[in-house]
Amino acid sequence: MKAKEIRNFYINEEQSVYLLSHHDAKKHRQWLNICIKQLTLLGYSDVEMIGSGAFGFVFAGLDDKKQPWVFKFSRITLAQSVRDRLEDEAYMLSQVDNPLVPKFYAFERIKKQGILMMARALGEDLEKVSLKRGRFSAAAITDLALKLRNVLIDLRNQKNGLTPQPIVHGDIKPSNLVWDEANQGLSLVDWGSSVYAQVDSAGNPIASNFMDLMSGDLSTTNARMGDVYFIGDEQMSGAKSSPRFDEQGVASTLYALASAQSCRFGAQVIPASSLGLPIELAKVIDGMLSKDKAIRDRAGDYFIRNMPSMAKAYLPPVTLNKELRAHIPFWYGSDNEHPDTVVYSSRKQFLRQADHNQQLLDVNDAQLDRYYKEFLFDTGDTEKAFLASISRLAKYPAVGGLSFHWKEDSLYVESSLIMHDKSLGHAFTQAINNTVMLAQGISQKGLFKCCLFDARKTIQLERDGTGAFKFEQLPELDYEVMNLKSSDVTRPHSYFEDGKDPDEQLKLPNKVIKCVFELNQIHHTGCIIFEALPDRMKIHHYYRLLDASKETEFKRLLNKLMQYAVGIIDVGVAGFMKLPYKNTREFSLCDQQSELYFPKDPKRFDSDATDPKDN
Ligand SMILES: Nc1ncnc2c1ncn2[C@@H]1O[C@H](COP(=O)(O)OP(=O)(O)OP(=O)(O)O)[C@@H](O)[C@H]1O
Numbered sequence: 001m002k003a004k005e006i007r008n009f010y011i012n013e014e015q016s017v018y019l020l021s022h023h024d025a026k027k028h029r030q031w032l033n034i035c036i037k038q039l040t041l042l043g044y045s046d047v048e049m050i051g052s053g054a055f056g057f058v059f060a061g062l063d064d065k066k067q068p069w070v071f072k073f074s075r076i077t078l079a080q081s082v083r084d085r086l087e088d089e090a091y092m093l094s095q096v097d098n099p100l101v102p103k104f105y106a107f108e109r110i111k112k113q114g115i116l117m118m119a120r121a122l123g124e125d126l127e128k129v130s131l132k133r134g135r136f137s138a139a140a141i142t143d144l145a146l147k148l149r150n151v152l153i154d155l156r157n158q159k160n161g162l163t164p165q166p167i168v169h170g171d172i173k174p175s176n177l178v179w180d181e182a183n184q185g186l187s188l189v190d191w192g193s194s195v196y197a198q199v200d201s202a203g204n205p206i207a208s209n210f211m212d213l214m215s216g217d218l219s220t221t222n223a224r225m226g227d228v229y230f231i232g233d234e235q236m237s238g239a240k241s242s243p244r245f246d247e248q249g250v251a252s253t254l255y256a257l258a259s260a261q262s263c264r265f266g267a268q269v270i271p272a273s274s275l276g277l278p279i280e281l282a283k284v285i286d287g288m289l290s291k292d293k294a295i296r297d298r299a300g301d302y303f304i305r306n307m308p309s310m311a312k313a314y315l316p317p318v319t320l321n322k323e324l325r326a327h328i329p330f331w332y333g334s335d336n337e338h339p340d341t342v343v344y345s346s347r348k349q350f351l352r353q354a355d356h357n358q359q360l361l362d363v364n365d366a367q368l369d370r371y372y373k374e375f376l377f378d379t380g381d382t383e384k385a386f387l388a389s390i391s392r393l394a395k396y397p398a399v400g401g402l403s404f405h406w407k408e409d410s411l412y413v414e415s416s417l418i419m420h421d422k423s424l425g426h427a428f429t430q431a432i433n434n435t436v437m438l439a440q441g442i443s444q445k446g447l448f449k450c451c452l453f454d455a456r457k458t459i460q461l462e463r464d465g466t467g468a469f470k471f472e473q474l475p476e477l478d479y480e481v482m483n484l485k486s487s488d489v490t491r492p493h494s495y496f497e498d499g500k501d502p503d504e505q506l507k508l509p510n511k512v513i514k515c516v517f518e519l520n521q522i523h524h525t526g527c528i529i530f531e532a533l534p535d536r537m538k539i540h541h542y543y544r545l546l547d548a549s550k551e552t553e554f555k556r557l558l559n560k561l562m563q564y565a566v567g568i569i570d571v572g573v574a575g576f577m578k579l580p581y582k583n584t585r586e587f588s589l590c591d592q593q594s595e596l597y598f599p600k601d602p603k604r605f606d607s608d609a610t611d612p613k614d615n
Pocket residue numbers: 050051052053054055056057058070072102118119120121122124125171175176178189190191192227
């Protein structure tokens with residue numbers, strides 16, 4: 001089939017579509033519709049978008065024989081050299097013949113836009129499963145570990161023609177593993193970081209032919225950057241491509257799924273040996289995630305050799321902690337409302353550590369761009385894991401605010417969180433608890449604040465030629481009213497206005513600040529963030545009025561706040577957050593969670609088969 005008529009590609013940055021400018025949002029929607037329409041014209045039915053990543057957008061559809069296909073498009077906003085990689089991805093995928101890998105169908109190029117066509121892996125990717133399910137059980141991790149170990153063996157034994165030519169996938173992580181629950185089937189997708197290995201696991205060069213040996217290829221790396229939250233140190237620092245890269249991806253994946261995190265960096269504070277896994281497997285995973293290469297390699301070899309016997313262990317469901325409680329409270333909001341959650345955090349500054357030893361690969365790389373944008377390059381591992389755990393909270397339909405204050409020997413957390421999907425309560429509790437445990441592992445003194453808000457409610461105002469904001473009617477700030485018991489209403493509450501934040505650069509007009517202070521007299525919780533750009537301003541906010549008797553005054557002040565906000569001329573970001581009570585939770589600092597292994601006598605810990613939905 002020939003994809004002839006596809007035009008006008010426009011793919012924007014990955015963020016909530018609600019935060020794009022009106023113009024960009026429209027273009028984005030048009031673009032998605034064009035893709036769907038064109039794929040439909042080509043004869044595919046039931047076309048839908050099923051995924052997106054740093055590099056591209058992925059659509060699925062059925063061919064004329066009702067076979068499921070996947071179409072991957074690269075983001076038009078990326079440099080041409082990066083977009084060209086879709087063709088390299090197509091080539092590597094075409095080289096792999098494995099039941100766990102979706103079959104390559106075709107690579108088409110229309111104008112500058114490439115489209116990779118392949119079989120669809122059935123099921124749901126493991127990152128999505130993890131967000132719903134929370135921590136995977138010991139049995140699920142063990143089963144997955146064996147499957148992944150077998151994938152590693154297959155990649156090492158891969159032949160290129162007749163010569164053995166191990167392949168490195170280069171980006172093994174939960175979202176690149178598609179899991180089919182019904183058939184217990186696993187697929188490895190996204191071959192965009194894949195290359196032929198240059199060295200074997202012992203570091204000896206692999207050359208497929210004489211020409212390779214002659215060319216300079218053996219002295220420089222051919223490695224591609226995988227996801228910076230999951231790749232190991234060697235891939236990050238530009239070592240030659242080796243099967244060890246994928247061992248690292250597998251270790252990160254198992255660790256992330258066992259702990260319900262979205263990265264590998266938390267292992268110093270929440271080691272695999274604290275997650276209720278069988279002792280042998282836990283030690284292997286911790287070993288593979290070690291900072292010491294010799295330990296890592298030894299653990300990797302052990303994993304490859306012994307995983308089949310480790311997988312024979314009897315691992316019935318057990319409940320190691322009778323009751324799962326959130327370390328900080330959260331409340332359920334209406335299930336009907338599904339916020340498109342976006343997180344905004346300030347004071348990342350103090351989480352940084354000078355570490356300029358990283359040798360970085362290709363600065364053009366989209367992943368690397370992300371690495372810099374997300375301030376990860378000079379941040380310690382635990383701090384990275386903490387930031388990733390905050391981003392994970394934003395993957396749930398939740399709004400609210402959090403403040404972490406690290407003092408002499410304690411951590412103080414203030415919070416106000418509303419979750420809008422009860423069925424995710426169990427997994428969300430684990431996500432919160434991870435955030436707290438990681439925060440306990442941070443030893444610097446300082447303050448970190450973040451707000452989770454619904455991007456759908458963000459107010460956007462465009463500027464005219466003079467910089468003034470254009471609007472026909474002054475937009476209104478949204479709020480909801482919750483009538484709390486009067487005993488609650490009289491409780492004191494705190495307000496966050498604690499000195500200048502180094503990450504805030506917008507100077508707000510005094511009248512805006514005065515308004516916020518007046519609002520502070522009324523019992524409520526919420527946040528407001530002014531993001532003033534050269535061409536427009538976004539006002540992110542959520543407000544919950546906790547004293548219904550003051551609604552008229554509250555509304556009047558919000559209105560006044562908007563009137564003054566449109567007077568902002570400066571460019572930058574500034575915000576306020578208000579958390580409801582002074583009942584701050586105090587936690588001791590804790591470098592590392594204590595050991596917890598799968599019990600030797602599982603019968604004593606019989607699972608009460610808790611359904612996550614009941615929690
Ligand atoms: N063949 C496939 N079958 C089923 N789902 C797929 C397939 N290929 C991709 N997906 C889904 O689409 C998502 C994004 O695809 P992919 O990882 O290839 O894109 P990417 O832009 O390279 O992402 P990343 O930034 O994560 O590397 C995957 O997480 C997966 O859920």
